[in-house]
Amino acid sequence: xxxxxxxxxxxxxxxxxxxxxxxxxxxxxxxxxxxxxxxxxxxx
Numbered sequence: 001x002x003x004x005x006x007x008x009x010x011x012x013x014x015x016x017x018x019x020x021x022x023x024x025x026x027x028x029x030x031x032x033x034x035x036x037x038x039x040x041x042x043x044x
Contacts, residue, residue, distance in 0.1 A: 001027070017042055 001013050022044045029036045 017044075 001015055002011075020042070022042050025040045025042055027038055027040055029038075
């Protein structure tokens with residue numbers, strides 16, 4: 001999706017999931033010294 005450093009602010013990322021199967025996907029967000037890992041449930 002995005003693998004770069006961004007300046008501070010709000011961002012939206014759109015994921016084109018048309019070529020992946022339904023299922024649980026894991027995403028990771030790093031903001032400064034904090035890291036968040038969450039699950040995303042994709043249902044088609």
